[in-house]
Amino acid sequence: MTDNVVYPFAAIVGQEDMKKALMLNTVNPSIGGVLIRGEKGTAKSTAVRALASILPDRDVVSGCICGCDWNDPDRMCPECREKYARRVLEHGLAPMRVVELPLSATEDRVSGTMDIEHVLKTGEKRFEPGVLAQANGNLLYVDEVNLLDDHIVDLLLDSAAMGVNYVEREGVSFSHPSRFVLVGTMNPEEGELRPQLLDRFGLSVDVHGDRDTAKRMEVVRRRLAFDSDPEGYTASVAVETEAMRRRIIDARAMFSKVTVPDPVLEAVVSITTHFGVDGHRADITMLKAARANAALEGRSAVTADDIRAVATPVLSHRMRRRPFEEEAFDPEELETCLKGI
DSSP, X not given: OOTTOOOOGGGOOSOHHHHHHHHHHXXXXXXXXXXXXXXXXXXXXXXXXXXXXXXXXXXXXXXXXXXXXXXXXXXXXXXHHHHHHTTOOOEEEEOOOEEEOOTTOOHHHHHOEEOXXXXXXXXXXXXXXXXXHHHTTSEEEEETGGGSOHHHHHHHHHHHHHSXXXXXXXXXXXXXXXXXXXXXXXXXXXXXXXXXXXXXXXXXXXXXXXXXXXXXXXXXXXXXXXXXXXXXXXXXXXXXXXXXXXXXXXXXXXXXXXXXXXXXXXXXXXXXXXXXOOSSHHHHHHHHHHXXXXXXXXXXXXXXXXXXXXXXXXXXXXXXXXXXXXXOOXXXXXXXXXXXX
16 A cells, blocks of 8 residues: 555545535635535545645746746746846746645744844845745645634735745845645534634635435445555546546636626626625635636636536625524525526
8 A cells, every 4th residue: 555645536425515616726726715614524634635636737946945836937936036037947847735734833834934043144045944835836735724823824814815925034034925725624513713714715615424325335435445455546537537637727728718797797796795795805706716617617708607606605604694693695595696697
């Protein structure tokens, strides 16, 4: 058995909403990540770790500690920009990977730090990279995100929103790109996130164990087959895995061409107003996610079907909640708002 073989994404049974939310963020990371909420044993961690298996390789600057994108010189770290100007950069392909953040991580471990002793001795900056540098261009996974210190969560969400990590120690500063797909998982039984933090996640999905006997049997059957021969089982779903990877590659290429007709834009604003969502983040996120969904489906313009596909994960964690009352997203009310598109 090979210890680093991860259960394949293409073999996960059910949990379609969770898989769709993850794929939408890989097509358009600016959606803002996804929060996956559910009881233990519902394939949350399995799905996140498996996602890397369907992601395409990245064209990166060789040897860069921040994994700078070769095709985006304006967003490179200072060292890479300087080498780019001198035309001495080399590049190559690197697989996207899942970078996990431990619950015990300190702020220095997350953001990185400056080697002050080296600066004083040589006058040159030396940056000791943290998790945010490792996560650049990859997927950053935080298990039990609701148990993470609030200031660490704020740091992650700020970097995810800006795409840059700023580090300053003893008057010495450094910045580097930090663009990643942020994924948090949590069990609501162990506590909730503050509403301010909930709103910062682009999408939120609630997952539950399947009650259908046939599906539960299939989950067990596939897991036992994987555990007995991880490499063989992974190879058996290679065609499906490659098809999903190709679908993401095609969607990324098409995303910039997807348009939003005015009636769709009007419907989105009507939806967020109808459901009493504060601010404009929900409107913007819904359109970003809808465009990503259209690209995944091979459409060049957003339609009502794309709005239906993303409305629940965009709005469910942003709706106003009265004391002792669960938020309720009513699909029939959504359909009323979509009339006329």
